[in-house]
Every structure is written in C-alpha cells, then in structure tokens.
Amino acid sequence: MILKWLDERLELKKFNAKFLTKTFPTHPTFLFGEIALFSFITLVITGIFLGFLYEPSSKMVSLFGAMVPSAYASVVRTDLLPMGMIIRRIHHWSAMIMIAAILAHLMRIYFTSAYRKPREINWLIGLGLWALAMFAAFTGYLLPYSNFSVTATSIAYYIAKSVPWIGNWISRLLFAGDFPSPYTVPRFFFMHVMLIPILLLGLIGLHMIILIKQKHTEPLANKGRKESEGGKQLIGIPIWPEQMLISIAFFFFLLFVVVLIATYIPLNPIEDYGPPSPGTPVMRPDWYFLVVYGCLKLLPGDLAFSILGGKFTPETIGGVIFPGLTILVFALIPFLDRVKKPQNYIENPLHRPFMTSFGIGGGVFLSMLAAAGYIDVLNITPTRMIIYTVGASLAAWSISYVLLHLYNKEKK
Amino acid sequence: MVDQKTTDNQEKKGITRRKFTIGVILASIGAVFVSLLSLLKILSPSKKGGGGYVSTIKQGDKLIYAKGEHTGSYVDFSSLQIGDAVLAYPEGKTSNPANLVQLIKLEEKEYKKPTHIDLTDRGVVAYSAICTHLGCIVSWVKNKKLPETSYTECFCHNSIFDPTSGAKVVAGPAPIPLAQIGIKIQDDGTMVFTSDFTGPIGPQV
Numbered sequence: 210m211i212l213k214w215l216d217e218r219l220e221l222k223k224f225n226a227k228f229l230t231k232t233f234p235t236h237p238t239f240l241f242g243e244i245a246l247f248s249f250i251t252l253v254i255t256g257i258f259l260g261f262l263y264e265p266s267s268k269m270v271s272l273f274g275a276m277v278p279s280a281y282a283s284v285v286r287t288d289l290l291p292m293g294m295i296i297r298r299i300h301h302w303s304a305m306i307m308i309a310a311i312l313a314h315l316m317r318i319y320f321t322s323a324y325r326k327p328r329e330i331n332w333l334i335g336l337g338l339w340a341l342a343m344f345a346a347f348t349g350y351l352l353p354y355s356n357f358s359v360t361a362t363s364i365a366y367y368i369a370k371s372v373p374w375i376g377n378w379i380s381r382l383l384f385a386g387d388f389p390s391p392y393t394v395p396r397f398f399f400m401h402v403m404l405i406p407i408l409l410l411g412l413i414g415l416h417m418i419i420l421i422k423q424k425h426t427e428p429l430a431n432k433g434r435k436e437s438e439g440g441k442q443l444i445g446i447p448i449w450p451e452q453m454l455i456s457i458a459f460f461f462f463l464l465f466v467v468v469l470i471a472t473y474i475p476l477n478p479i480e481d482y483g484p485p486s487p488g489t490p491v492m493r494p495d496w497y498f499l500v501v502y503g504c505l506k507l508l509p510g511d512l513a514f515s516i517l518g519g520k521f522t523p524e525t526i527g528g529v530i531f532p533g534l535t536i537l538v539f540a541l542i543p544f545l546d547r548v549k550k551p552q553n554y555i556e557n558p559l560h561r562p563f564m565t566s567f568g569i570g571g572g573v574f575l576s577m578l579a580a581a582g583y584i585d586v587l588n589i590t591p592t593r594m595i596i597y598t599v600g601a602s603l604a605a606w607s608i609s610y611v612l613l614h615l616y617n618k619e620k621k
Numbered sequence: 622m623v624d625q626k627t628t629d630n631q632e633k634k635g636i637t638r639r640k641f642t643i644g645v646i647l648a649s650i651g652a653v654f655v656s657l658l659s660l661l662k663i664l665s666p667s668k669k670g671g672g673g674y675v676s677t678i679k680q681g682d683k684l685i686y687a688k689g690e691h692t693g694s695y696v697d698f699s700s701l702q703i704g705d706a707v708l709a710y711p712e713g714k715t716s717n718p719a720n721l722v723q724l725i726k727l728e729e730k731e732y733k734k735p736t737h738i739d740l741t742d743r744g745v746v747a748y749s750a751i752c753t754h755l756g757c758i759v760s761w762v763k764n765k766k767l768p769e770t771s772y773t774e775c776f777c778h779n780s781i782f783d784p785t786s787g788a789k790v791v792a793g794p795a796p797i798p799l800a801q802i803g804i805k806i807q808d809d810g811t812m813v814f815t816s817d818f819t820g821p822i823g824p825q826v
Binding site: 254360362364366367368370376379381383384385386486487488489490491492502505506508509510511513517522523562584590591 | 661708758760
C-alpha cells in the first residue's frame, strides 16, 4: 500500500530497475570498501554523541580542584559518564578500522588492476578519501587537549611550518595562528566535525555514484564466456535484497567487533596523559602516522639546504615531500599502467609480475618505515635501520618479481 | 545582431556570441574564485598566539619548579643531588613555554667546552628544555651508578643531547644544540637567571 503510494510519486519501480538490481560480486575482498563505509557511519553516530558533550575551548577551568583546559575537562567528564568512555573508544577504534579498511580496499584495487580505464576517476577519489580520513584523524587528535594531543599537534605544526616558502602561512591557516593559540581548538573542532565530514560525505557519494554507473569489475571467471553461458552478466548477487541483507548483517557484526575491541582494549587514555604540562611523555602516533613518524626519526638533523630562498629541513623531507611523493605515486598508477580499451575484468595478481612485485616491495618499504618508529625499543641505530629498510624492500621486490616471472613462464 | 542569419548558417568560426558569453561567464567565475583566495589570508592570523618560542626571561628572574609536587615554589639548590635534573620556569612567567629550562647538576669537573663554564654555578647548568627538532619538552635519563653518563633525551623522536658538552646533539634528528642560559645560586639556596640564552631556542624551521 505505502509502497504503491510512494511508487506513484517517486517512480520507485524505475529506481528499482536502475539501481537495486545491480550485481555485487561475492568475493569477500569486495567487502573492504563496505567496512570503511560502515566505520564511517559508526564514526558519525558516535561523533554526534560526543559532540553533545564536548566543549571546543582551551580556556582554563577548574576540574576536581585543578586548573585544566575546558576541552580536556569536558572529555574527562564524558569518560565519567556511563558508557561515555566506551563511546569515545568506539569512535577512536572505528577511525583506525576505517583507515585500515581503506588501505585494504586500495590494495585489492591495486593488485587486481581494477583502477584501469574507465575507473581512474574513482581511484583518485578513493585516494582523496584516504587522505581526508587521515586528516580527520589528525584533527581529532588535538580535541581532548591532553598532554599527548598537544605534543602530537605541535609536531604537526612544525612540519606544516617547514613547507618551503609558504610554510608559515599554511601553519597559521591550519592552526589559526601560532600554536598553541586560543583559536586552534575551535578551528580544529570545526574542521573535524563539519568541514571534513561534509567533504567525506560528498566524496563518498561521488565514489558510489560512479561505482553504480560503472559497475564493479567482473571476476575473471566471466572472461570469455559466451552469452549463452551467462557471459556479459556480472557474476554475483543483486544489491536488493541479497547484498543489502548481507551488508546490514555485516554492519552489525562489524559494530559488534568494534564494541568488543573498545570494551577490552584501552585507547587514548587521556586521564593517564593528563592535561598539557612540562615534560613530554614517551609517545607514538596511531599506526597510520607511523610511516611519517619513523621517517622523521631516521633522517639526520643536519640535512638542511635551501633553494631560491625556500628552506628544506629534514622535517620538510620526511613530513611533507615524502608523503606527498607517496600520494603522487599512488595517483599516477592508473595513468602509467594504462590500457587502450576499457577493462572490466579484474586480473589475477599472479599474472602481472611487475605491478604485483612493485606493490609488495612498496608495501614492505612503508612497513619498514613504520617499524622505524620503534627503533628506540628495538635498539637499532638510524643508519642501520635505513640499510634494513632499503635492503628489505629491494629484496622483497626482486624476489617476488623473479618468482612471479618464473611462475608465468612455467604456465606458458 | 545585424547579420544573424549569416552567422547561423555559416560554420561557426572565430568568436561567436555564444563563445564570447561562455568565455565571459567562465572568466568571471574564475575571478570570483581568485578573489575568494584573499579570504585565506584573513583566516591565517599573523599575530603571535603564545607560540613561536621567544623567551621572556630577564636577568634576575627567580627559578621555580615547573613539575612535580613542589610546582610553583622556588628551586632549592640543597635538594639537588649529583646526577639530578629538574624542569624550571622563571617566576611569574610560566605561561610562555619558551621560558622552560632544564636544570642539571653534575660534578663541576665534568663540564667541558663548548659548555659556557662561567654560566654554571657549583655544577648546576641550565639549558632550554624545548627540543630544537619539533618543540617537544626534553626529559632527563638518569644513570644512578654513573651520574656523569646521564643525558637529556627528547622522547618524541629520540634526539639525545650531552649536557657536559654544551648540550650538543649526540644522536637523533635535532639540528642544533639546546641553548644554555646563565644561572647563579644565591645564599638561601634559590637560583636566579644571569644571562640570556646563548643561542636560538625551539624548533629550527
């Protein structure tokens, strides 16, 4: 009845025919994107809850007799509420899972060459989503205004400041003046709860619209099949109702896992860090920033030079140029590995020795840099760590290339 | 306008009315965006907001503890053991992080150049506590058995400074040593600053 009423006005049947009958591939790796999306939904919901309780200001207020910034006080009060701390941890854990899921999704696309024509635009949008998610995480760091927050953010402030020529201006734009300034927290709050989520929503929408328009890449099994054998049809299940039910079930399963993790594994214990004070704790950023953190640890301090009045310091190289180049390499992949005709089938990673081994080598390189964040624990000198990093990634690259090459030769 | 028919029939070459209009629209959209860029300038205030690491220490300022149970009270020389270090502020100027110094006490004979020996007093030396790499606050890693091998470390990226040689960089990414500042112990055991920092303080970017 209601459906009929709605259908007469909104032409639901047309919508159904156009969108809901789309096929979704059944391979589990196609769920990585969904994990990212569902984490984002969890983030928004928990974020709304936290937004009701948070006070975006670094003014000093009294909390249990001590003078602390009001942002810190409001987060401590949130933690004291029933379920308050759990919600905050779910928020933080979801952010980590979202970025991990984006990375896994990106790897799936990369290794199966699903970024090829006509899907280059969505590859770039995906990279944008990844960068935005990291930026959202970074702006979220400062908000509790604990000792850890302020230290982490001041590191980022000096990295922003080390951009040649325009660094001063960029850092003041991001941090609303020199850090720490009383205007920094309100500006970060705005970026974290308004600007970035809106951009993320817009880009996610665009990502999905393009996905629906272009459809998923098809599994190899479909390649070369004649129409009478079911070719030219995606192998998979329709979005409505099958995939939708799987997704909903999957969303609740993911939520269950996140809540379970958040319940038992503490994260960002601001009561332990305390409000900003003299003395910097031994601290490491969350895992997705470890690459930059490790890079900063490895670069020697006297690596500074200047070009045309622009100063290049180790921070510029490790914190600006290196991440920029990494993103650039990612962005260029579909344009370097291009095909003439639109390609709608995924490829077997084992059949593309160069790209697959390059991906493995690059992955090892980034992981080694992340491990370099722990050189003080592992007791390795920076020089030796650099040798390990370069050696391990080159070895991973060449060994996997040779193996894949031999594998393909044998097949032929 | 005059020759509308001919323009319609002819192959559209050169500047037609439509192309001209579209060009004007695009140019004005572009101009609007370029003019909006000036907003970015407004959003980036150049006024100092407390950062930037410009110390406001004057000679004669008394030192107070910056951390621990005695926070706010005068630093007491007699409570400092060999191999100890504390973080201190000049009295009444604690809101500026650039004023934070690390006081270290070692045997007087341990100090060698480029430490400014004349700025130390009875084995107590004071360095800026702001790491020259990215502005974290340095910590003291004490070796109880061999106090002279204790050192100053920044836990953010593991820069290590040698307090006996003018806080020169022993390891890690810090580009320059921590700046020293002169102190003097008064008769009642409290301390005062006697000079400015000997070099630049804070991150060198």
